[in-house]
Amino acid sequence: MSIQIDISRDKRGLIRDFVYETLKKNIMELRLEPGRFISEKELVEMLQVSRTPIREALVKLTQEELIETTPQKGSIISLIDLQHAEESRFVRKTLESAVVREACELLDKEQVLHLQNLISLQELCESEQNYGRLFELDEEFHKSIMIGCGRGRTWGLIQQMATHDNRIRILRLASDSDWKIILAQHHGIVRAIKEKDPDQADKMIRDHLELLLIEKESLKQKHTKFFK
Amino acid sequence: MSIQIDISRDKRGLIRDFVYETLKKNIMELRLEPGRFISEKELVEMLQVSRTPIREALVKLTQEELIETTPQKGSIISLIDLQHAEESRFVRKTLESAVVREACELLDKEQVLHLQNLISLQELCESEQNYGRLFELDEEFHKSIMIGCGRGRTWGLIQQMATHDNRIRILRLASDSDWKIILAQHHGIVRAIKEKDPDQADKMIRDHLELLLIEKESLKQKHTKFFK
DNA sequence: GCTGCAGTAGTGGTATGTTAGTATTATCAC
DNA sequence: GTGATAATACTAACATACCACTACTGCAGC
Numbered sequence: 001m002s003i004q005i006d007i008s009r010d011k012r013g014l015i016r017d018f019v020y021e022t023l024k025k026n027i028m029e030l031r032l033e034p035g036r037f038i039s040e041k042e043l044v045e046m047l048q049v050s051r052t053p054i055r056e057a058l059v060k061l062t063q064e065e066l067i068e069t070t071p072q073k074g075s076i077i078s079l080i081d082l083q084h085a086e087e088s089r090f091v092r093k094t095l096e097s098a099v100v101r102e103a104c105e106l107l108d109k110e111q112v113l114h115l116q117n118l119i120s121l122q123e124l125c126e127s128e129q130n131y132g133r134l135f136e137l138d139e140e141f142h143k144s145i146m147i148g149c150g151r152g153r154t155w156g157l158i159q160q161m162a163t164h165d166n167r168i169r170i171l172r173l174a175s176d177s178d179w180k181i182i183l184a185q186h187h188g189i190v191r192a193i194k195e196k197d198p199d200q201a202d203k204m205i206r207d208h209l210e211l212l213l214i215e216k217e218s219l220k221q222k223h224t225k226f227f228k
Numbered sequence: 229m230s231i232q233i234d235i236s237r238d239k240r241g242l243i244r245d246f247v248y249e250t251l252k253k254n255i256m257e258l259r260l261e262p263g264r265f266i267s268e269k270e271l272v273e274m275l276q277v278s279r280t281p282i283r284e285a286l287v288k289l290t291q292e293e294l295i296e297t298t299p300q301k302g303s304i305i306s307l308i309d310l311q312h313a314e315e316s317r318f319v320r321k322t323l324e325s326a327v328v329r330e331a332c333e334l335l336d337k338e339q340v341l342h343l344q345n346l347i348s349l350q351e352l353c354e355s356e357q358n359y360g361r362l363f364e365l366d367e368e369f370h371k372s373i374m375i376g377c378g379r380g381r382t383w384g385l386i387q388q389m390a391t392h393d394n395r396i397r398i399l400r401l402a403s404d405s406d407w408k409i410i411l412a413q414h415h416g417i418v419r420a421i422k423e424k425d426p427d428q429a430d431k432m433i434r435d436h437l438e439l440l441l442i443e444k445e446s447l448k449q450k451h452t453k454f455f456k
Numbered sequence: 457g458c459t460g461c462a463g464t465a466g467t468g469g470t471a472t473g474t475t476a477g478t479a480t481t482a483t484c485a486c
Numbered sequence: 487g488t489g490a491t492a493a494t495a496c497t498a499a500c501a502t503a504c505c506a507c508t509a510c511t512g513c514a515g516c
Contacts, residue, residue, distance in 0.1 A: 014299065015500070016287075039467070050501045052280075055468085056287045059244075063288055071242070072468055072507045087381050091323065098322040153315050157385055243470070267497070278471040283498085300477040300498050 015049050019057035022047065027066050027077055028163070030170055034226040036077045038067075066163050078164075079228040082216060085165040092158045092165075093209045096142065100189065100205045101198040102149045111148045115141065115190045119183060126179045135173060141186060145193075171219050171226070181211065243277050247285035250275065255294050255305055256391070258398055262307045262454040266295075294391050306392075307456040310444060313393040320386045320393075321437045324370065328417065328433045329426040330377045339376045340422050343369065347414050354407045363401060369414060373421075399447050399454075409439065 023043075026032045043054045058075060061067040065084070069075040107115075118141045125134040146155040185208040192201035220227045251271075254260045271282045286303060289295040293312070297303040335343075346369045353362040374383040413436040420429035448455045 041467080051468090052500050052502090056284060056499095059284050059287050060291055063291060069468075070508095072466095073509085074467060083378075084381065087379065090326075090379075091382055091385065094326040095319065095322055098318075150311075151315065151318075153312065153389070154319055157319065157389060161381070161385060269497085279498095280470050280472090284469095297498075298478095300496095301479080302497055 014053070016053040016056045019043070019047060019049065019053050020060055023057060023061060024066065027061075028166060028170070030167060030226075032077050034077050034079045034167070037074055038077060039074050064160055064163055080164050080167050080226050081228045082164075082220065085168055085216070088158075088161040088163075088165045089209070091161050093206055095154055095158060096146070096209065097202045097205050099146050099149050099151050099154065100193070100201045102151075103145050103193050104196045104198045104201055106149045107145070107193055111144070112190060112194050115144060115186075115193075118144065119186050119190065122183055122186065126183060131173050131179070134179060135169070138182070145189075167226075168216060168219060171223060172215065178211065182208070185211070242281070244281040244284045247271070247275060247277065247281050248288055251285060251289060252294065255289075256394060256398070258395060258454075260305050262305050262395070264305045265302055266305060267302050292388055292391055308392050308395050308454050309456045310392075310448065313396055313444070316386075316389040316391075316393045317437070319389050321434055323382055323386060324374070324437065325430045325433050327374050327377050327379050327382065328421070328429045330379075331373050331421050332424045332426045332429055334377045335373070335421055339372070340418060343372060343414075343418050343421075346372065347411060347418065350411055350414065354411060359401050359407070362407060363397070366410070373417075395454075396444060396447060399451060400443065406439065410436070413439070 023032070032038070040051050040054055040058070044051055047054070058067055058069065062069055062075075065078055065081075067075050068078050118137060122134055122137045122141070125131070125137060143155055146152065146158075185204060188204045189201060189208065192198075192204055251260070260266070268279050268282050268286070272279060275282070286295055286297065290297055290303075293306055293309075295303050296306045346365060350362055350365045350369070353359070353365060371383055374380065374386075413432060416432045417429060417436065420426075420432055
């Protein structure tokens with residue numbers, strides 16, 4: 001029943017957090033497959049810690065709808081819920097377009113430069129077809145805009161809500177995404193911010209976030225057992 | 229060290245949930261004061277349950293920033309953070325105005341009627357000066373709009389983020405809020421939805437949510453020890 | 457072969473014991 | 487009296503033990 005998962009234990013810090021981080025990472029990257037049954041006992045053996053920190057980590061993950069627990073029965077990695085994904089997309093689009101408007105006022109030259117650097121790195125990854133890293137840099141780009149506007153908690157909310165949608169995006173990574181278009185849009189967003197044009201920035205980021213929407217149904221056909 | 233708090237244990241259901249609900253309610257209603265030190269041992273005596281479900285409830289509350297725990301030291305009810313409150317207000321205003329636009333399309337006659345009934349109840353409470361219940365009905369009003377649009381999770385997000393701002397609103401309840409204005413705005417919002425005028429609905433709800441903003445600084449002066 | 461029920465293995469929920477870190481307090485050297 | 491330090495009294499973190507519930511398995515009766 002054992003499975004290969006990423007583990008890297010930092011001796012400092014709480015075991016509870018280690019368990020939480022480990023599970024979350026492996027769920028989000030689909031090494032722990034949606035629908036997979038997972039018992040506390042199994043985790044005890046896998047991670048070599050007692051049930052207490054495991055249970056506390058599971059409580060957190062349950063709260064984020066990444067795990068579903070039935071009393072006296074067991075837990076499963078939550079199936080991907082398309083409705084959940086749709087709503088998280090709505091939330092993200094709504095909040096991020098509002099923040100990017102603020103960004104036109106708030107971001108200084110240095111921060112804009114940082115964004116441009118991120119795009120350069122993204123272009124590098126794209127040319128090397130390193131799509132995993134590219135995904136991370138994409139997140140980093142959006143995060144930087146929000147943090148720069150003092151909207152760190154808002155970014156946290158978006159992330160928390162994105163637990164289902166982001167797994168879909170990981171599924172899509174295999175097939176080639178339209179990264180060239182995405183990078184062009186990143187350029188466009190930064191340009192709008194630089195030129196302090198909130199309407200344009202808003203429009204660009206909405207187009208951008210809508211691009212990622214396609215193909216959900218076909219993905220569901222392809223990986224039926226992962227979906228609700 | 230004991231304190232009077234609301235407890236009502238439902239025998240069915242998990243103890244963990246009972247502890248969580250009890251603490252959350254008492255924190256949000258300020259019976260457990262921001263900054264107050266609270267140990268697991270104290271909760272054991274107060275609630276007459278073991279440490280395990282208490283710890284698991286505290287993990288959840290910590291994740292929602294209602295409790296702050298320092299390893300090997302203890303926990304406190306989190307101080308009200310004005311910056312947190314401001315950001316939650318931004319999130320709420322942004323999301324709710326987007327949803328209310330959808331509402332103009334999505335809500336049917338029956339749902340609109342339900343909203344009008346809620347307003348009637350609110351007016352009743354206002355005339356009776358039952359401000360506690362009025363607060364709940366206010367929340368119910370906004371919640372109904374969002375649920376009606378299939379945005380239940382979005383409402384959950386807003387609520388989760390509102391843990392600091394809502395405590396400020398409770399503080400304000402003592403002083404008389406401008407409930408008459410608020411109720412007039414509720415009428416306006418419903419009217420805009422009924423007439424399927426998204427721009428108007430958007431504008432009304434923004435005005436509405438901005439009204440609640442005032443006096444924060446003076447409240448902070450008045451209850452210094454509750455604030456960060 | 458099918459149905460019903462008793463036994464049992466396995467699960468998560470809860471209680472309690474143990475460990476390790478922190479802050480305070482009492483004590484001792486000066 | 488003042489400073490350093492050792493004892494100790496707290497805490498939360500972690501480990502383990504126990505309990506109640508679920509679901510399956512296999513046998514008995516038909």
